[in-house]
Amino acid sequence: MSGKSDIDAEKAHLLRRDAEWALAASEGRDVERILSFWTDDAVVLPPDLPSIIGKAALRQYVESSLQVLGFRITLSTDEAVLSPDGQLAYLVGNNAVTMNDPTGAPVTTKGRAVTIWQRGTDGEWRCAVDIWNVEPRA
Amino acid sequence: MSGKSDIDAEKAHLLRRDAEWALAASEGRDVERILSFWTDDAVVLPPDLPSIIGKAALRQYVESSLQVLGFRITLSTDEAVLSPDGQLAYLVGNNAVTMNDPTGAPVTTKGRAVTIWQRGTDGEWRCAVDIWNVEPRA
Numbered sequence: 022m023s024g025k026s027d028i029d030a031e032k033a034h035l036l037r038r039d040a041e042w043a044l045a046a047s048e049g050r051d052v053e054r055i056l057s058f059w060t061d062d063a064v065v066l067p068p069d070l071p072s073i074i075g076k077a078a079l080r081q082y083v084e085s086s087l088q089v090l091g092f093r094i095t096l097s098t099d100e101a102v103l104s105p106d107g108q109l110a111y112l113v114g115n116n117a118v119t120m121n122d123p124t125g126a127p128v129t130t131k132g133r134a135v136t137i138w139q140r141g142t143d144g145e146w147r148c149a150v151d152i153w154n155v156e157p158r159a
Numbered sequence: 160m161s162g163k164s165d166i167d168a169e170k171a172h173l174l175r176r177d178a179e180w181a182l183a184a185s186e187g188r189d190v191e192r193i194l195s196f197w198t199d200d201a202v203v204l205p206p207d208l209p210s211i212i213g214k215a216a217l218r219q220y221v222e223s224s225l226q227v228l229g230f231r232i233t234l235s236t237d238e239a240v241l242s243p244d245g246q247l248a249y250l251v252g253n254n255a256v257t258m259n260d261p262t263g264a265p266v267t268t269k270g271r272a273v274t275i276w277q278r279g280t281d282g283e284w285r286c287a288v289d290i291w292n293v294e295p296r297a
């Protein structure tokens with residue numbers, strides 16, 4: 022990166038990419054597209070579940086999540102910070118996961134999420150680390 | 160950073176700093192020293208608790224944690240990744256928090272943590288974002 026305008030452009034690129042991911046995840050149809058936003062060796066750390074490492078494990082995780090009755094996830098980002106060279110970044114935001122309870126009624130759990138993104142040799146941003154936890158009930 | 164050896168040196172610097180922080184936190188005596196490892200506007204996201212933002216809120220959080228009966232925290236780091244310019248980094252690791260239960264018996268909760276570090280204009284690394292969640296029981 023040679024200056025602030027380059028970083029601003031790269032930040033906008035990352036935020037578009039993040040928004041595309043959030044849309045694909047909320048639609049919950051295209052597993053390969055959802056997976057394409059993670060690096061091949063990405064680490065996903067869901068609360069109260071074992072760590073999920075790498076594309077094969079992530080595919081299984083996404084597929085089984087999408088089979089949960091009433092499953093829906095929404096993601097939003099509040100803050101994006103890039104390294105000065107525009108190669109590493111983190112986003113801080115929120116998520117909300119809805120599933121049906123045993124009676125079939127939807128239950129939504131709200132969380133706070135941090136994702137870490139790396140820009141690949143192809144210039145594209147991918148998520149390398151994904152961690153969240155549950156926020157207290159309002 | 161001009162090359163791999165510079166990045167390796169900066170990574171070693173960051174890991175030393177992280178180890179010093181872990182030691183200060185586990186000793187649990189010097190609140191100002193513990194606080195000195197966070198940026199002034201650091202964001203800490205503990206599971207099931209409100210977000211803690213900035214030094215004043217963090218001081219209160221650390222002080223009240225250290226007053227919990229039987230409180231002890233240990234931190235360890237598995238992985239450190241720096242941006243190519245050596246200005247932004249993330250660490251992935253584990254923590255264990257012990258507190259007394261109502262009968263006075265110690266109870267330890269194990270978690271997985273991601274911390275994001277920025278190198279300040281003084282060249283020193285400080286933690287800007289700190290999030291963790293509870294891992295499943297073995």
